[in-house]
Amino acid sequence: MNGAPTPSLMVQGCTSDAGKSMLVTALCRILRRRGVRVAPFKPQNMALNSAVTVDGGEIGRAQALQALAAGLPAHSDFNPVLLKPATDQRAQVIIHGKALRDLDACDYHAYKPRAMHAVLESWRRLGAQYECLLVEGAGSPAEINLRDRDIANMGFAEAVDCPVILIADIDRGGVFAHFCGTLDLLSPAEQARVKGFVINRFRGDIGLLESGLRWLEQRTGKPVLGVLPYLHGLYLDAEDALPREAASRPAAGLRVAAPVYPRISNHNDLDPLRFHPEVDFRFVGPNEEPPACDLIVLPGSKAVQADLAWLRAQGWEAAIARHLRYSGKLIGICGGLQMLGRQLHDPLGLEGPAGSMPGLGWLDYETSLSTEKTLQNVSGPLQLPGAAMLQGYRIHMGVTRGAALNRPAAILAGQPDGALSDDGQILATYCHGLFDSPPALAALLAWAGHRPNQDFDPLRRREHDIDRLADAVERHLDLRRLAEWLPAQAMR
Numbered sequence: 001m002n003g004a005p006t007p008s009l010m011v012q013g014c015t016s017d018a019g020k021s022m023l024v025t026a027l028c029r030i031l032r033r034r035g036v037r038v039a040p041f042k043p044q045n046m047a048l049n050s051a052v053t054v055d056g057g058e059i060g061r062a063q064a065l066q067a068l069a070a071g072l073p074a075h076s077d078f079n080p081v082l083l084k085p086a087t088d089q090r091a092q093v094i095i096h097g098k099a100l101r102d103l104d105a106c107d108y109h110a111y112k113p114r115a116m117h118a119v120l121e122s123w124r125r126l127g128a129q130y131e132c133l134l135v136e137g138a139g140s141p142a143e144i145n146l147r148d149r150d151i152a153n154m155g156f157a158e159a160v161d162c163p164v165i166l167i168a169d170i171d172r173g174g175v176f177a178h179f180c181g182t183l184d185l186l187s188p189a190e191q192a193r194v195k196g197f198v199i200n201r202f203r204g205d206i207g208l209l210e211s212g213l214r215w216l217e218q219r220t221g222k223p224v225l226g227v228l229p230y231l232h233g234l235y236l237d238a239e240d241a242l243p244r245e246a247a248s249r250p251a252a253g254l255r256v257a258a259p260v261y262p263r264i265s266n267h268n269d270l271d272p273l274r275f276h277p278e279v280d281f282r283f284v285g286p287n288e289e290p291p292a293c294d295l296i297v298l299p300g301s302k303a304v305q306a307d308l309a310w311l312r313a314q315g316w317e318a319a320i321a322r323h324l325r326y327s328g329k330l331i332g333i334c335g336g337l338q339m340l341g342r343q344l345h346d347p348l349g350l351e352g353p354a355g356s357m358p359g360l361g362w363l364d365y366e367t368s369l370s371t372e373k374t375l376q377n378v379s380g381p382l383q384l385p386g387a388a389m390l391q392g393y394r395i396h397m398g399v400t401r402g403a404a405l406n407r408p409a410a411i412l413a414g415q416p417d418g419a420l421s422d423d424g425q426i427l428a429t430y431c432h433g434l435f436d437s438p439p440a441l442a443a444l445l446a447w448a449g450h451r452p453n454q455d456f457d458p459l460r461r462r463e464h465d466i467d468r469l470a471d472a473v474e475r476h477l478d479l480r481r482l483a484e485w486l487p488a489q490a491m492r
Contacts, residue, residue: 006127009485010157011198012137014168014178019200019228021062022469023167024136025236028069029470030479031132034490039078039130040066043119044138044152046083046091048265048302049238052375052393057097058082061268062136065237069466080122081115081151083108085263086303086351096122099373099397102350112149116159119151123160132487135162142185154190163195163485165225171201176216183220195485196225198477203230226477235275235458235465237268242283252280254450255293259316260285261307265300266395269333272435272458273297278450286310290319295329295448298336300432303351304367304398308339308359317360329448330362330426334396337418337428338367341402345369350397362426363419365402373397378412378431383420388443392433400430 009027013020024040031038042063051064057076064074076097083091086102093100093108095118103111126133139146141153141164149155157164168178179197186194197216202209206227213224242260256273260283267283274281284290296319301307311317324330332340341359343366348354350369359367376394381387390410408416409429418429427447435441438457445452483491 006130006133007486008133008135008160008162009482010135010137010162010164012141012153012157012164012166014140014142014166014182015172016139018169018178019167019198020136021066021238022200022234022236023198023228023473024134025062025066025069025466026470026473027134028066029466030474031134031486031490032069032071033470036132036487036490037130038070038132038134039072039126040070040136041077041123041126041133042079042136042138043123043156044081044083044115045079046085046138048084048263048300049268050082050084050266050395052377052395053078053097054377055097056375058094058099058373058375058395059097061237061266065462065466066134066136068462069470077122077125080118084265084302087306092302097375099371109149112151116149116151116155119156120159137164140182141190142182144185154186154193157193158189162193164193165196165198166194167198167200169200171203171230175199176212179216180219183222194222196223196481198225199227201230202227223478223481225481226473228476229472231469231472233275234469235271235461236469237271237462242267243274253278253452254280254295254445254448255291256281256295256297256448257284257291257293258282258297258299259290259311259314261301261310263301263303263307265302265335266333266432267299269299269432269434270297272441272456275458275461276441276445276452276456277454278452278456279445286314290314290316290323293323293328294450295331296320296323298330298332298339300333300395301335301339304335304338304369305344305346305355305357306352307335308344308357311339320360320362324362324425327425331434331444332426332428333434334394334430334432337430338398338400340426340428341365341367341400341404343367363402363404363421363428365400365404365419367398367400369398371397374430376413378417380410380412380414380417382410382440382443383408384443384447386439386443388439389437390431390434390440391437392431394430395432396430404428 045060047060049061054073059079063079082094138152345368379391404419409418
């Protein structure tokens, strides 16, 4: 492929969670505010946080956020290859938004040339529609074992002749080693493609960093394009990593806990609870005691049987029983819904060894996994007092049947969804984004035992924080130096 069809820039990271998604999000919003028709792009993503697209596909959650920043509905072309790990060795391969099959690492490596065709097909389509494309890499470009047939980082950048900037997280330590080590492991042609560096999450006196910046520029011959500040409390959908910051609110009106199982998916469903000023929310990791709380939320899972086994091994089954005995409330979302039933069946071995296992047994239904995947944006009323409207999306491969479904938790897209227990203590739903709508969030908090004293709009907060991020990047990134690769008139 000779030359990029539109001005483009690729952000690659020295590590995972270095700030690639964040920087692309900010640049999307900056260019949109300056009148540029811009679109995000991530050739290959490995993530368990995903979103349903306007064309009925599935992409990484971060690309949906970047689309929001660009003022666009999420589309499958923004992330043509999505890998969703089901085990340590296998992942579901999603091409152009549709699940293809599960492949192990060796089989996927052999499949990569075909995946690259899908990537370039999406790239061409986007190039014909937009004035600028902002690209996010995956992990690090310096993973030697992944260089062959690479479609996620330099392999893609070279295929479309896209310039690259490197970002590193100074909060992790060793930021100059990150830059120099990454650069040294690239080929001479790849090194030439790197146009500069961005340091992320800096806090302190910039004067103390200046000597290091000068040294880096002299050693590499490449400019430091910006030093971005550490921004506390950003409400932005994570690619996959769990939040580093835990906001403790011991005086909050409602205590909420959620287990972090090994294959937790779409944990961003819980962000409205995490950021709500009247909620004390806690993610509970391995070997942590399930805490006393008012509400337990079982989030989504990409390997429901394995994660349920983990839940039991961590003492959650007994903790949930005790929680319900003392009138606590319980919500299961997607995989969490499936765990709450009587039986889980995986006859085809889609998420692990074929077979069945007992669920937690709190709701009278059974779930069988199948190859058909449900992908749907939905809306409708919660079946709680006030019938608050809910907006979200479904992503699941299970078919659930049983008597408990006769009392649904919501009516979505005109059809019953999930279940509400007869005693009103347990709510189960397939709907991701359960807490995103302010009326639904308030109704669910009231159901759980706390009537909020103030309004909290997760969508408005997300938009506000995208603007806050974009403002910071505008102040601290030398946008004029990007004019060579991005629409020049917008970079002044």
